[in-house]
Amino acid sequence: MKKSANGREPLYVVRSSRIHGRGVFADRRIRKGTRIVEYKGERVGNDEADSRYDEDNMKRHHTFLFTLDSRTVVDGAIKRGGGDASYINHSCEPNCEAVISDRRIFIHALRTIQPGEELAYDYQYERTGKNDKELEKFYLCRCGSESCRGSIMKPARKRKRPAKLR
Ligand SMILES: [Zn+2]
Numbered sequence: 001m002k003k004s005a006n007g008r009e010p011l012y013v014v015r016s017s018r019i020h021g022r023g024v025f026a027d028r029r030i031r032k033g034t035r036i037v038e039y040k041g042e043r044v045g046n047d048e049a050d051s052r053y054d055e056d057n058m059k060r061h062h063t064f065l066f067t068l069d070s071r072t073v074v075d076g077a078i079k080r081g082g083g084d085a086s087y088i089n090h091s092c093e094p095n096c097e098a099v100i101s102d103r104r105i106f107i108h109a110l111r112t113i114q115p116g117e118e119l120a121y122d123y124q125y126e127r128t129g130k131n132d133k134e135l136e137k138f139y140l141c142r143c144g145s146e147s148c149r150g151s152i153m154k155p156a157r158k159r160k161r162p163a164k165l166r
């Protein structure tokens with residue numbers, strides 16, 4: 001088990017999730033504002049990222065890309081140097097948020113999180129404005145929260161590419 005971002009005892013465990021695949025769960029009480037874990041991975045350009053994941057042939061997204069800025073994408077696949085943060089699922093009612101600091105991505109607690117709660121942040125995939133109807137099916141959300149918007153894409157807005165593909 002890895003140490004937490006602050007170098008102390010791990011705050012979480014990775015195990016199977018009802019939302020999707022594996023998830024990350026609080027192993028102790030995590031205070032609001034805590035930097036929980038870094039989203040690690042290989043830094044690549046947009047073209048390289050696109051070439052790694054053939055979305056046209058996927059039924060549902062399952063890539064590990066996180067857009068850091070307009071030129072750089074972090075590929076958090078485990079074979080690309082990804083870590084535990086790559087397993088954190090999306091929720092439309094998240095208890096965490098992704099914070100970019102010095103060109104690194106960290107997952108912070110949005111509120112106090114109790115032991116056993118699954119950690120989640122809002123992926124907010126960017127919309128392309130083109131095939132949003134189809135993409136909404138592709139980026140289907142099953143987070144189960146009351147305010148679930150049914151999609152892990154951002155609420156209608158127009159920008160370039162998903163903020164995070166997973
Ligand atoms: Zn949802």
